[in-house]
Amino acid sequence: MTEVAREVTLPGPVDAPRRKSVGAGLIGWLQAMPLALVLVFFLLAPIVMIVIVSFWGATEFSIYPDFQFDNYAFLFGSDVTYRVFFATFKYAAITWALTLAIGFTVAYFLAFHVRSQSMQIALFLLCTIPFWTSNIIRMISWIPFLGRNGIANSTLIDWGLIDQPLEWLLYSDFSVILAFVHLYTLFMVVPIFNTMMRIDPVLLEAARDNGASGFQSLVHVILPLTKPGIMIGTIFVVTLVMGDFITVRFMSGSQRANVGRLISNDISLLQYPSAAATAVILLITVLMVIGILLRFVNIRKEL
Amino acid sequence: MEKRPLSFWFLAAFFILFVVFLYGPTITIAILSFQGPQGGLTFPMRGVSFHWFRDLFQEQAVGDIWGAFRRSLLLGLMVMVTTVVVSVMAGLAFRKRFYGSGLLFYVAITSLVIPSILISLGIGLIFNQLGLKVHWATSGFGAQLTWTLPFGLLIMFAVFNRFDKSFEEAARDQGATAWQTIRHVVLPIIAPSLIGVALFGFTLSYDEFARTLLTSGSYNTLPLEVFGMTTNVTSPVIYALGTLTTVFSFAIIGVFLISAWVMGKRRARLGSDAGKGV
Numbered sequence: 001m002t003e004v005a006r007e008v009t010l011p012g013p014v015d016a017p018r019r020k021s022v023g024a025g026l027i028g029w030l031q032a033m034p035l036a037l038v039l040v041f042f043l044l045a046p047i048v049m050i051v052i053v054s055f056w057g058a059t060e061f062s063i064y065p066d067f068q069f070d071n072y073a074f075l076f077g078s079d080v081t082y083r084v085f086f087a088t089f090k091y092a093a094i095t096w097a098l099t100l101a102i103g104f105t106v107a108y109f110l111a112f113h114v115r116s117q118s119m120q121i122a123l124f125l126l127c128t129i130p131f132w133t134s135n136i137i138r139m140i141s142w143i144p145f146l147g148r149n150g151i152a153n154s155t156l157i158d159w160g161l162i163d164q165p166l167e168w169l170l171y172s173d174f175s176v177i178l179a180f181v182h183l184y185t186l187f188m189v190v191p192i193f194n195t196m197m198r199i200d201p202v203l204l205e206a207a208r209d210n211g212a213s214g215f216q217s218l219v220h221v222i223l224p225l226t227k228p229g230i231m232i233g234t235i236f237v238v239t240l241v242m243g244d245f246i247t248v249r250f251m252s253g254s255q256r257a258n259v260g261r262l263i264s265n266d267i268s269l270l271q272y273p274s275a276a277a278t279a280v281i282l283l284i285t286v287l288m289v290i291g292i293l294l295r296f297v298n299i300r301k302e303l
Numbered sequence: 304m305e306k307r308p309l310s311f312w313f314l315a316a317f318f319i320l321f322v323v324f325l326y327g328p329t330i331t332i333a334i335l336s337f338q339g340p341q342g343g344l345t346f347p348m349r350g351v352s353f354h355w356f357r358d359l360f361q362e363q364a365v366g367d368i369w370g371a372f373r374r375s376l377l378l379g380l381m382v383m384v385t386t387v388v389v390s391v392m393a394g395l396a397f398r399k400r401f402y403g404s405g406l407l408f409y410v411a412i413t414s415l416v417i418p419s420i421l422i423s424l425g426i427g428l429i430f431n432q433l434g435l436k437v438h439w440a441t442s443g444f445g446a447q448l449t450w451t452l453p454f455g456l457l458i459m460f461a462v463f464n465r466f467d468k469s470f471e472e473a474a475r476d477q478g479a480t481a482w483q484t485i486r487h488v489v490l491p492i493i494a495p496s497l498i499g500v501a502l503f504g505f506t507l508s509y510d511e512f513a514r515t516l517l518t519s520g521s522y523n524t525l526p527l528e529v530f531g532m533t534t535n536v537t538s539p540v541i542y543a544l545g546t547l548t549t550v551f552s553f554a555i556i557g558v559f560l561i562s563a564w565v566m567g568k569r570r571a572r573l574g575s576d577a578g579k580g581v
Contacts, residue, residue, distance in 0.1 A: 028397075031395050032397070038448050038452060043449050046421065046425020046429060105317055109314040109315065110318075129553070132503075133553070134510040137545040140542075144335055151331070154346070214308065239416040243417070260420050282421070287413070299412065
């Protein structure tokens with residue numbers, strides 16, 4: 001009925017829709033222009049610049065335009081590169097698995113076990129608020145916990161579980177991954193919760209009526225329907241961890257390395273061309289990972 | 304009410320542990336920032352005092368943190384306003400297809416997932432080669448926008464995906480121009496979500512570190528100042544600063560959330576005149 005009513009109000013002249021769409025296209029362009037300009041100047045131009053500079057040469061104090069492959073040759077010829085890329089993937093994989101397990105469980109609890117909607121919103125906000133506070137300070141806050149005389153060690157000694165303070169709590173792979181999980185789990189919680197909230201309760205009812213246990217409907221109904229949220233969370237977590245340089249530096253006390261730190265070390269030595277070459281390879285790696293992940297999800301449909 | 308299954312209690316316990324994990328460290332440093340003057344970076348507390356907070360107000364003790372705070376605040380507001388305006392415009396644009404819309408969308412996503420150090424490095428290099436000085440209000444501002452705008456855009460997508468187009472059609476049918484429709488119909492409807500965009504814009508800028516690192520020039524923003532302190536300050540004064548900035552962030556988040564909530568309430572009360580007669 002409403003469809004018919006709408007048909008009737010459509011404008012009469014045959015060429016009107018066409019002219020209108022040209023105008024609408026122009027307006028769309030103008031509306032998108034500020035975003036496009038910011039991205040051209042502060043995203044695309046810097047990427048182009050990095051690609052260009054990755055072929056330049058460097059002395060100890062300055063860089064000079066050139067076209068040579070030395071930076072790349074050095075990069076691919078060095079053992080360090082492969083080890084550091086491997087470490088980066090390792091951090092990404094472990095952090096991904098942990099944030100997914102924790103994030104899914106938390107989102108599942110919020111979406112299906114909390115009954116009142118206002119409670120749901122309140123608890124959801126409780127999970128997201130740390131996202132709007134400073135990452136650096138959240139990293140610093142682990143020091144009193146993990147240090148040699150920190151809370152974790154003194155508690156374990158009090159309980160008689162260990163005699164000596166554990167040395168690997170702070171400034172180790174353990175503390176790096178702990179910080180990653182601490183900082184980035186909410187990037188999993190939010191999109192997974194979002195997709196879970198859109199699952200039609202009728203489907204769960206149908207599963208129950210057909211004799212599915214709670215666990216069976218979790219695995220066969222909820223999990224498949226939550227996949228898009230999981231993918232979006234995965235994209236966030238994996239790219240944040242792969243591009244990180246500050247968490248690894250701070251939480252490992254400069255004792256561990258990932259690709260981001262390789263770049264930032266070169267920058268602090270003013271070796272910009274070498275930093276740029278590493279950055280190009282890192283960017284290609286990250287984009288390839290994203291490209292694979294995007295095959296599983298249509299982001300725009302999921303918002 | 305039906306009885307809670309056992310799984311509920313397990314999950315509830317898990318959730319509580321997660322919240323403790325999220326907030327525990329922050330609360331710990333908040334407690335430790337009240338250490339006595341002889342206290343160290345970890346427990347035990349050697350007395351309770353405001354010593355370390357007082358230290359923050361003595362310029363020579365900790366460097367220029369108040370200048371850094373002012374810069375971060377101003378930059379946060381600049382980024383916030385720009386993010387809201389640009390995201391809304393782009394959100395409106397993306398409701399229709401326009402030439403290059405798909406490409407622009409993927410570029411925006413790239414902006415979100417690109418390792419931050421590339422933005423920092425690239426903008427630094429460009430300014431350097433053009434002979435311009437990097438400054439927090441120019442290069443730093445642009446670098447932060449590459450982080451806040453994609454979030455703003457994604458929120459606008461979420462908003463417009465749920466937007467009921469019949470309101471606009473009604474306005475148009477009654478003779479409203481395109482601008483009038485946006486000004487009097489679309490913007491008021493999406494206003495509470497704009498508070499969300501503003502919250503993202505401000506807080507993400509206020510806490511941004513990696514993209515500002517090489518683009519802020521000789522005057523540090525607050526996160527850069529804090530990070531600088533971690534390498535040379537080994538007293539609880541850094542906890543005091545951490546506590547103050549976190550309290551400030553909580554206050555900002557509170558203001559935004561409450562205003563969104565109030566706006567929602569007012570809308571629920573005043574929004575519809577159905578059933579009230581003319």
